[in-house]
Amino acid sequence: MEFFNRSIRIREFSQLVSIGFYEVEKRRPQRVLIDVDLHLAPLAHEIPDEVSASVNYDRVHQAIPKLVAGRHFNLQETLCHEILALCAKLEGVRGARVWVRKPDIYADCESAGYEAEVRVAGRTLDA
Numbered sequence: 001m002e003f004f005n006r007s008i009r010i011r012e013f014s015q016l017v018s019i020g021f022y023e024v025e026k027r028r029p030q031r032v033l034i035d036v037d038l039h040l041a042p043l044a045h046e047i048p049d050e051v052s053a054s055v056n057y058d059r060v061h062q063a064i065p066k067l068v069a070g071r072h073f074n075l076q077e078t079l080c081h082e083i084l085a086l087c088a089k090l091e092g093v094r095g096a097r098v099w100v101r102k103p104d105i106y107a108d109c110e111s112a113g114y115e116a117e118v119r120v121a122g123r124t125l126d127a
Contacts, residue, residue: 006040008057015065018072019079019102026072032079033103033111036060038087039095055092076100076114084118095119 013036016029040055047053063086073079080100087096101113 006042008038008040008055010034010036010057010060013061013064015068017068017079019074019076021074030102031104032068032076033101033113034064034083035097035099036083036087037097038090038093039097040092041094055090059090060087076102077116080114080116084116088118088120093120 013034015032015034017032018026018029019032020026020030038055038057038060060083064083067082067086068079080098083098083100084096087093087098095118097115097117099113099115101111103111105112
């Protein structure tokens, strides 16, 4: 049996990030919400019920705080693309979608953000 459309999702991961190009934004970190969808390669067989057989989303969850620590991003686009690059390096990931957004930027809307997706060439089927 082959499995299609396998994904791992992290939703509304809240991080304080130094982000923005306005002077007022550079004075203090802002809350950013991050959604990550990891699109996994289809399987040729069922996987064993073992951690070693899966894509470990802990790696993404731990990498994002390290990525944002101690640096400034002018654009949400830059932050999003760097998270995508992290995701694309994970074994078993054939693509990823990341949505970053500032939930506190406007009083009259939920958030303002940026979303992008990447596909990893050559990863179509697990052994």
